[in-house]
Amino acid sequence: MVEQTGALNAFGPGKVILLGEHGVVYGRPALAGALSWGVSARAVPSRRCRLLVPGAVRGAGRKLLLSAFARAAAITGQPPVAVSVESDLPPSMGLGSSAALAVACAKVLLEAAGRKPMPRAVAEIAEVMEKEFHGTPSGVDHTTSAQARLIHFRRRPGARSPTVRAVHSPRPLKILVALVGQRSPTRRTVQRLRERRERWRGRYDRLFDEIGRLADEGARAVEAGDLEALGDLMNVNHGLLSSLQLSSGGLDEMVYRLRGLGALGAKLTGAGGDGGAVIGLFWEPEPVMARLSREGIRCFTSQVGGPRAL
Numbered sequence: 001m002v003e004q005t006g007a008l009n010a011f012g013p014g015k016v017i018l019l020g021e022h023g024v025v026y027g028r029p030a031l032a033g034a035l036s037w038g039v040s041a042r043a044v045p046s047r048r049c050r051l052l053v054p055g056a057v058r059g060a061g062r063k064l065l066l067s068a069f070a071r072a073a074a075i076t077g078q079p080p081v082a083v084s085v086e087s088d089l090p091p092s093m094g095l096g097s098s099a100a101l102a103v104a105c106a107k108v109l110l111e112a113a114g115r116k117p118m119p120r121a122v123a124e125i126a127e128v129m130e131k132e133f134h135g136t137p138s139g140v141d142h143t144t145s146a147q148a149r150l151i152h153f154r155r156r157p158g159a160r161s162p163t164v165r166a167v168h169s170p171r172p173l174k175i176l177v178a179l180v181g182q183r184s185p186t187r188r189t190v191q192r193l194r195e196r197r198e199r200w201r202g203r204y205d206r207l208f209d210e211i212g213r214l215a216d217e218g219a220r221a222v223e224a225g226d227l228e229a230l231g232d233l234m235n236v237n238h239g240l241l242s243s244l245q246l247s248s249g250g251l252d253e254m255v256y257r258l259r260g261l262g263a264l265g266a267k268l269t270g271a272g273g274d275g276g277a278v279i280g281l282f283w284e285p286e287p288v289m290a291r292l293s294r295e296g297i298r299c300f301t302s303q304v305g306g307p308r309a310l
């Protein structure tokens with residue numbers, strides 16, 4: 001979007017995986033939606049293409065950010081802008097903050113280069129940045145952010161690009177996101193799971209198959225407006241993630257808490273591990289948010305159909 005000052009603005013939403021994290025790394029489907037919260041990027045005219053790194057980001061994080069941005073700048077032909085970013089997502093909690101940043105930067109750089117920020121072009125640039133941040137992600141994070149809606153995502157092993165289908169919900173999909181402690185980086189959690197899977201491949205692949213089936217069923221449940229079925233699928237998915245040793249006492253406790261407060265379903269979302277985010281699907285999450293906030297629990301509500309969803 002162009003302001004009168006010549007500044008450009010773009011938004012990259014964060015994401016939640018409703019069903020299918022980790023299985024998605026092994027080619028199984030996932031159901032993921034864009035949050036109403038994310039990262040805003042603003043580009044102003046400048047002599048050279050550069051990122052104004054937020055002051056709080058230092059050391060290795062700063063270096064990583066600059067090298068990821070440099071790759072996006074090179075792809076878009078170094079448009080002469082200075083880009084600043086502002087996030088309202090907690091980082092490293094499974095909510096796709098790095099993908100949201102990559103998408104916001106990709107959009108604003110494409111616009112500055114005089115190109116339309118279409119989801120496919122945005123996703124291609126964001127993927128390059130995400131690889132810089134995370135090594136070999138499945139791509140579900142930046143694809144969901146670039147699409148800015150609820151999607152059924154699958155990247156089959158060896159496939160260059162994923163199959164992405166928009167999932168339309170006849171009803172608003174409202175969730176509460178609660179944050180539980182700190183967690184290890186996604187890369188480490190994914191690597192540890194990979195080691196267990198190497199050792200006990202048959203058993204782990206059976207669980208991934210089942211997680212993928214839940215994602216397929218979830219997409220159908222959403223399209224049918226059957227949020228109770230979606231909630232049940234989320235509960236089952238949490239159980240399977242737990243059996244893969246991806247949950248923790250703190251995450252489980254929050255899952256049970258949200259179910260006790262009336263969630264149709266609750267589960268960890270993202271890589272999990274020793275902490276991270278828990279989501280609960282609610283008809284009306286606001287009163288629950290007010291109650292948990294009073295207890296000092298960090299939480300927020302969102303739609304999962306993207307920033308402009310009902």
Ligand code: PMV
Nearest residue numbers: 021022094137138186270271
């Ligand atoms: O980085 P997170 O916590 O949003 O996890 C992404 C989802 C995983 O399936 C665990 C990893 C991936 O690459 O898809």
